[in-house]
Amino acid sequence: MEPRHILSAKDFDLKLLDRLFRAANRFKNENPSKLLAGTFTLELFWEPSTRTQVSFARAVSLLGGDYFNLSRENSSLTKGETFSDTIRILSNDADAIIIRHPARGIVAKVTKYASVPLINAGDGTNEHPTQALLDIYTMQMKLGSLDGLTIALVGDLRNGRTIHSLVYLLSLYSNVTILCVSPPKLGLPEDVETYVDERGRTAIGATTLNTALRTADVVYITRLQKERLPEGYTAEDYPILTPELLSESKRHDRPLIMHPLPRVDEISADVDDDDLRAIYFQQAANGVPVRMAVLAYIFRKI
Ligand code: NCD
Numbered sequence: 001m002e003p004r005h006i007l008s009a010k011d012f013d014l015k016l017l018d019r020l021f022r023a024a025n026r027f028k029n030e031n032p033s034k035l036l037a038g039t040f041t042l043e044l045f046w047e048p049s050t051r052t053q054v055s056f057a058r059a060v061s062l063l064g065g066d067y068f069n070l071s072r073e074n075s076s077l078t079k080g081e082t083f084s085d086t087i088r089i090l091s092n093d094a095d096a097i098i099i100r101h102p103a104r105g106i107v108a109k110v111t112k113y114a115s116v117p118l119i120n121a122g123d124g125t126n127e128h129p130t131q132a133l134l135d136i137y138t139m140q141m142k143l144g145s146l147d148g149l150t151i152a153l154v155g156d157l158r159n160g161r162t163i164h165s166l167v168y169l170l171s172l173y174s175n176v177t178i179l180c181v182s183p184p185k186l187g188l189p190e191d192v193e194t195y196v197d198e199r200g201r202t203a204i205g206a207t208t209l210n211t212a213l214r215t216a217d218v219v220y221i222t223r224l225q226k227e228r229l230p231e232g233y234t235a236e237d238y239p240i241l242t243p244e245l246l247s248e249s250k251r252h253d254r255p256l257i258m259h260p261l262p263r264v265d266e267i268s269a270d271v272d273d274d275d276l277r278a279i280y281f282q283q284a285a286n287g288v289p290v291r292m293a294v295l296a297y298i299f300r301k302i
Pocket of ligand 1: 051052122128131160161162222223260261262
């Protein structure tokens with residue numbers, strides 16, 4: 001049987017999202033602690049990670065599985081082993097492998113060496129599909145159906161991989177409008193925009209943060225991906241959300257403010273007190289049940 005890999009948000013359809021979100025709802029309320037009993041999951045986080053790494057570890061452990069985190073420094077990569085060989089070998093010892101890696105597309109590339117499911121937990125500037133799952137799950141939890149909503153994406157849309165995966169998932173819904181707010185040269189990559197245009201359901205446009213705050217249902221803010229910028233690039237006019245700006249919105253409960261985190265200074269800390277709109281910490285907390293659902297899915301338990 002072919003392993004169920006999680007590589008790209010492009011691989012999902014609404015039916016699968018529904019299946020995963022139902023499972024996530026269930027895992028929030030009850031704990032089927034033995035579902036992954038006897039399984040061994042490897043985490044290869046070869047780029048920094050706080051939330052994704054810990055929430056996957058927590059998700060495995062709540063489902064009764066075992067896991068191990070193999071750091072880049074302690075792996076044979078330091079002796080010159082190729083990533084393909086590493087995956088081939090680890091496939092023998094693990095039942096699933098969760099990978100974060102700086103190289104775009106590497107997780108999909110090494111599937112041919114993997115006899116067990118691989119999960120893409122962020123591959124360079126490319127994608128971060130499980131983050132997008134928890135983002136959509138959070139939007140649905142707060143707003144019900146996504147059809148017809150306006151979602152503003154703010155910040156470094158070029159290099160932020162969570163944005164790319166989120167856009168792919170948003171393109172599954174009917175009549176979603178995506179408004180982009182980005183500094184020069186940090187707009188959505190052309191291939192991402194083309195993909196959405198070809199699906200024909202989603203309108204994409206550009207706007208300012210002020211207008212987004214007045215018109216969008218959700219404003220999804222991201223940090224500048226400093227580590228991925230060309231040397232010497234300085235981002236001028238990077239959008240920053242303050243309580244003063246937020247007070248320009250027309251409703252006290254809209255737009256919802258989301259962020260994949262880590263937040264640096266693009267959302268001022270005073271915004272955190274806006275209980276109805278600042279939902280980024282609730283969003284992060286949904287990482288565990290959604291990743292439990294993803295694990296249950298790849299292990300064919302749902
Ligand atoms: C994101 C990532 O790693 O892409 N973090 C996360 O997993 N929530 C966002 C980021 O680093 O800016």
